[in-house]
Amino acid sequence: MFDYLLMGFQTAFEPGMLMFTALGVLAGIIIGLIPGLTITMGVILVLPFTYGMLPAEGLTTMMGVWVGGASGGLISSCLLGIPGKPSAVATTFDGFPMARNGEPGRALGLGTWASLFGGIIGWFFLATLTPLLADIGLKFGPWEFFSLIAFSLTIIASLAGESLVKGLIAGLLGMLLATSGIDPMLATPRFTFGLVDVEAGFDFLTVLIGLFAFSQLMTDLERLRSPEKVERIENPDTHIPTIQVLKDIWNNKVGMIWASLVGLWIGIVPAAGGAVANVLAYDQAKKVSKHPEKFGTGYYEGIIASEAGNNSVSAGDLVPTMALGIPGDAVTAVMLGALLIHGLNPGPLLMSTQPKLAYGLICAYLVATVLTLIIQLGLMRILVKLVLIPKNVLVPGIFVMSALGAFVLNNRIFDIWVLFFFGLIGYFLTKHDFDLPPFVLGFLLEPIAEINLKRALQTSSDPTLFLTRPASGIFILLAVASVLYYFWTGYRRTQQELPQPAEASVGVEH
Amino acid sequence: MSDRLIGLVLLVMSGLFYWQTYFFKKPPFAQFEQMGSEFFPRGIVIGLAIFSFILLVKGQGSLLPSWRLGSVRALFTRYREVLLSLLLFPVYALAIDLVGFLYSTVVYLIVMQLMLKPRWGRGLVYTVVGSAVFSWGLVTLFEGYLHVVLPSGTLF
Numbered sequence: 001m002f003d004y005l006l007m008g009f010q011t012a013f014e015p016g017m018l019m020f021t022a023l024g025v026l027a028g029i030i031i032g033l034i035p036g037l038t039i040t041m042g043v044i045l046v047l048p049f050t051y052g053m054l055p056a057e058g059l060t061t062m063m064g065v066w067v068g069g070a071s072g073g074l075i076s077s078c079l080l081g082i083p084g085k086p087s088a089v090a091t092t093f094d095g096f097p098m099a100r101n102g103e104p105g106r107a108l109g110l111g112t113w114a115s116l117f118g119g120i121i122g123w124f125f126l127a128t129l130t131p132l133l134a135d136i137g138l139k140f141g142p143w144e145f146f147s148l149i150a151f152s153l154t155i156i157a158s159l160a161g162e163s164l165v166k167g168l169i170a171g172l173l174g175m176l177l178a179t180s181g182i183d184p185m186l187a188t189p190r191f192t193f194g195l196v197d198v199e200a201g202f203d204f205l206t207v208l209i210g211l212f213a214f215s216q217l218m219t220d221l222e223r224l225r226s227p228e229k230v231e232r233i234e235n236p237d238t239h240i241p242t243i244q245v246l247k248d249i250w251n252n253k254v255g256m257i258w259a260s261l262v263g264l265w266i267g268i269v270p271a272a273g274g275a276v277a278n279v280l281a282y283d284q285a286k287k288v289s290k291h292p293e294k295f296g297t298g299y300y301e302g303i304i305a306s307e308a309g310n311n312s313v314s315a316g317d318l319v320p321t322m323a324l325g326i327p328g329d330a331v332t333a334v335m336l337g338a339l340l341i342h343g344l345n346p347g348p349l350l351m352s353t354q355p356k357l358a359y360g361l362i363c364a365y366l367v368a369t370v371l372t373l374i375i376q377l378g379l380m381r382i383l384v385k386l387v388l389i390p391k392n393v394l395v396p397g398i399f400v401m402s403a404l405g406a407f408v409l410n411n412r413i414f415d416i417w418v419l420f421f422f423g424l425i426g427y428f429l430t431k432h433d434f435d436l437p438p439f440v441l442g443f444l445l446e447p448i449a450e451i452n453l454k455r456a457l458q459t460s461s462d463p464t465l466f467l468t469r470p471a472s473g474i475f476i477l478l479a480v481a482s483v484l485y486y487f488w489t490g491y492r493r494t495q496q497e498l499p500q501p502a503e504a505s506v507g508v509e510h
Numbered sequence: 511m512s513d514r515l516i517g518l519v520l521l522v523m524s525g526l527f528y529w530q531t532y533f534f535k536k537p538p539f540a541q542f543e544q545m546g547s548e549f550f551p552r553g554i555v556i557g558l559a560i561f562s563f564i565l566l567v568k569g570q571g572s573l574l575p576s577w578r579l580g581s582v583r584a585l586f587t588r589y590r591e592v593l594l595s596l597l598l599f600p601v602y603a604l605a606i607d608l609v610g611f612l613y614s615t616v617v618y619l620i621v622m623q624l625m626l627k628p629r630w631g632r633g634l635v636y637t638v639v640g641s642a643v644f645s646w647g648l649v650t651l652f653e654g655y656l657h658v659v660l661p662s663g664t665l666f
Contacts, residue, residue, distance in 0.1 A: 052656030165561050165568070166513075169520065172558040176527060179551045186540050188547040191530060221591040224626060396622035397644060399599065400615050403606070404648065408658050416603045424596075432516060450550040457545060 001131055008359030011056060012367045020057045021364055024064020025371045026379075031065070032072020033387055034394070035082045039069035040212045040331045045398065047205065047338055048405040055342040056357060060364040062338045066331070067119065067368035070314045071376065074111035074307055076387045079104060079236055087310040090282035094295065094302030099236060101298050106248075109240035110303040112376045113249055114256060118308030119369030121260040122267070122315025127362050129268075130351065133323035137348030140324075142452035142459065143466050147475035149449045152326055154479040155269075157438045158486035170434045174442030175449070177202065184447050185454060197414040205337045206406045206415045207422045207443055212330065213402045214423025215430050217395055224391055238380045248300040255285040255301050256308045263309035267316020267328065277316075281309020315365060322346050322358065326445070330437045333444050341409075512571020520562035528555045594625055610663030615645040 011017060024046065031042030046065045050058035073088030078095035091111060098107040140148070157167030180191040181201025192198040249256060259281035266277035285305030286295045295302045317332045325347035327333040339346050339361075350358050376383065406419040426436055456465065467473045531548035540546065586593065598621065605614035619641035623629075629637055652658040 048658075049651075049656065052652075052658055165564050169558065169561045169565065172554055172561065173520075175554045176551065176558060179554065183534075183547040186537055186543065186547050188534050188537060188540075190534055190547055190551060191527065218592050218595070221595055221626075222589065224591055390627075392623055392626035393640075395626065396619050399595070399602075399622065400619060400645075400648070403599075403602065404611075404652070404660075407606070407611075407661070408652065411659070413603065413607045413661065416606065417600075420599055420603065423599075432511060432513070446550075446554075453550065454545050 001128075004355050004359045005127060005363065007356055008361075008363035011356060011360035012060065012363040016057060017060050017360075017364070018367065018371075020053070020061040021064040021368050022371050022375065024061035024066075025068035025368050025375055026064075028065035028068025028070075029072035029075075029372065029375060029383065030386055032069040032088075033075040033383060034389060035076050035080065035387070037394075037398075038086065038212070038216065038331075039066060040208075040334055041216055041398075042066075042069045043331060043334045043338065044205070044209050044213050044405060045401050047334070047341070048401075048408050050338070051341070051408055055344065056360055058342045059339065059344065059357065059361050060368075062335065063361060063364040064368045064371065066314060066335060067311075067365060068372050068375070070119075070311050071112065071115040071307070071372045072383075073310075074115070074303075075108065075376075075380075075383055078107040078111060078303075079384060080387060087278045087313070088306070090278045090306035090309075091303060093282065093306070094297070094299050095306075097296070097298030098300070098303065099298075103298075104236035105239045106241055106245060106300070107298075107303060108238060108376075108380060109242060109245035110248060110300055111307040112240070112373055113245050114304040114307040115311045115376075116369060116373045117249065117256055118260045118263060118311035119315070119372070120366065121257065121308070122264050122312030123362075123366045123369060125264050125312075126315040126318055126365060129319050130323045130362065133319060134348045134351040137324045138352075140348065140471065141469070142455035143469050143472040144475065145452040146449055146456060147466055147472040147479070148324065148326060149445045149452070151475040151479040151482070152328075152445065153438065153441060155482040156329075156441055157435075158482045162433060164483065164486045166434045167438045170429060170436070171438035171442035174439035174444075175446040177207075178443040178446035179450075184451055197412070202418050202422070203406075203409050203415060204444060205334070205341070205409055206418045208330075208334055208337060208440065209402050209405050210419040210422030210424075211426035211436055211440060212334075213398060213405075214419060215426030215436070217398055217402075218423070218427040219430065220391060220395055224395075236384060238384055240377060240380070249304060252301045252304050255288055256304050258288055259285045259305035259309040260312040263312035264316040266309075267313035268319050269328065277313035278306055278310040282306045285309075311369070318362075318365070322350060322361075324348060325350075325448070327441065330440050333437075333440050336444065512573070513569030514566050514571050514573050517562045517564070517566030517569050518573065521559055521566060524555050524559035524562060528552060528559075531555070591626060595622070598622060598625075606661050606663075608663055608665050610666060611660040612645055612649050613663070615648070616642050619644065 012021070027046050028039070028042055031037045031045065032039060042065050043062060047062065050061050053061065070087065073083055074091050074095065077083045077088045077091035078099045081092050081096035083089045083092050095107045095111060153171045157171050158164050178201075180198055182188070182199060183190055189199050262281045262284045263277040266280060282302060282305045285301060286292045289295065289301050291299070291301070317328050318335070321327045321332045321336055325336070325345075327336045336346055344350065344354060344357055344361075402419060403416050406415040407413065409415055429436060429439065457463070465472070467476055531552050534547045536543070536546055598618065602614060602618040605618070620638055623637050623641065624634075649660055652660055
């Protein structure tokens with residue numbers, strides 16, 4: 001493995017690669033720091049620019065965007081009190097109060113350095129766990145893959161949103177629309193409704209651009225009517241007191257490592273994603289802290305936990321995506337699409353058949369993490385000014401970029417219509433509290449699920465094998481457990497909301 | 511739209527998709543294939559129908575939406591930008607096909623920006639120049655450096 005890692009570093013450190021990674025990081029940071037633009041959208045918007053690049057260049061650029069985007073949100077969190085992206089929510093709890101208390105440079109420095117250390121811890125596990133998981137994945141048959149997909153879909157439906165039924169509907173709807181086009185096994189056209197262009201199916205990335213970029217823009221347009229009142233820090237002093245920041249981090253090393261591990265674990269488990277990791281890492285750091293009462297008042301440990309957690313989660317997300325080809329959330333689903341476009345086929349065979357690219361990508365993660373620190377520290381004065389780009393300029397530009405991204409995939413105008421169609425679906429689902437990640441995972445995993453189910457049943461018509469084969473049985477059990485967990489938490493919530501007998505009797509007496 | 515109404519629409523849609531599966535043609539080499547092309551989609555549709563039915567029965571809200579002229583007007587006022595953008599985007603897609611990416615993008619950007627924030631005088635000049643530079647920059651980048659050909663328009 002060390003030989004492969006060395007080879008990966010050689011690839012990642014080529015001057016051209018470094019330049020593309022740095023450009024990706026810069027783009028990611030800028031997208032991450034603008035409130036309303038998510039990392040998913042950032043990856044989607046930058047992807048078309050990589051089509052003309054060599055696979056290694058394109059992939060390292062995308063990795064840069066992802067890693068930079070994970071860290072960029074801290075700038076608006078600290079200076080505006082508005083998270084640049086959902087996975088920087090907890091950074092606002094302490095980052096903004098610290099900046100308001102006259103220490104914006106320290107807040108930004110803590111976030112930037114904690115991102116680096118969280119990223120490094122995450123990378124260590126990414127580099128060691130991915131080959132191990134891929135080895136396990138090589139032993140999987142179609143039963144295991146189908147059960148794993150069933151588990152991924154049920155857990156994302158039960159954890160990602162408020163309603164399990166709506167989550168499952170979204171997942172099934174995504175799967176249903178993914179069956180449009182040619183059947184992967186029998187080459188029969190399905191659900192084409194007489195449209196020749198649909199026979200090729202809907203391109204996954206076009207669907208993603210529609211679902212995430214287009215529907216997000218619609219939501220942004222709604223907010224233009226009622227803009228949030230922003231209490232920003234005017235002309236912040238962005239000088240970062242590096243020695244003090246590093247001392248703070250050293251004093252809180254246990255909390256930071258713990259928060260990074262929490263983030264990593266959340267990343268590896270499907271469904272939860274950066275937003276959950278961020279808040280959970282913050283909460284866990286508060287629990288292990290000697291001064292939990294100071295959290296939320298501009299306390300340095302809060303910023304460190306939040307940023308370390310949301311950076312290590314990216315590494316955790318990549319583990320199952322690269323090793324098994326099963327993404328855990330929307331942004332990894334987009335990254336999976338990017339890998340596919342550049343000729344990398346994520347799954348158990350990836351690490352053994354394309355080790356140069358696979359390990360190059362893993363090493364690019366670490367390089368991007370370091371470059372994020374360098375770029376953020378070097379360009380902080382300029383970056384803080386970009387936080388306030390007006391939406392009326394930004395939104396039309398992103399509409400154009402979305403249309404362009406959809407078009408250049410296959411050089412078809414039809415794909416712009418597909419983008420529009422899925423944009424409408426995404427906006428409608430969001431407006432009615434259906435979560436998009438189950439839809440995306442359903443859409444992405446449908447062909448794999450169908451092929452593996454058919455293969456399993458063609459190999460043996462005995463359906464009990466899904467339960468009796470150990471790994472498959474465990475995945476099925478986990479799927480059932482995730483549904484039961486949803487009902488259990490719902491039951492507990494209902495019990496807590498019910499009036500207690502003592503309170504009720506007091507009410508009667510009065 | 512209430513949850514119950516969505517449940518009903520999805521239930522009807524599931525029925526339509528299920529009916530469509532009867533029209534999948536089996537290729538000659540797969541005449542004796544037990545699991546045809548319809549096998550998996552039918553499973554999905556049945557699952558969708560079951561959960562849509564649950565949403566229809568257990569969901570919130572009324573099945574019949576109450577439309578009043580006032581509420582429609584209020585809705586249009588609230589969603590003015592969204593609705594106009596939804597109208598402009600298909601026009602933009604058509605324009606890309608007809609007059610090409612460059613010209614349609616310049617006009618689209620100007621119209622969208624002015625719709626979101628009307629500007630006159632110097633502001634308008636900035637909008638026009640900014641839109642032209644952005645569009646030209648994209649075309650140059652994609653065609654000149656990334657070797658991706660963008661539509662030049664069927665009318666030209």
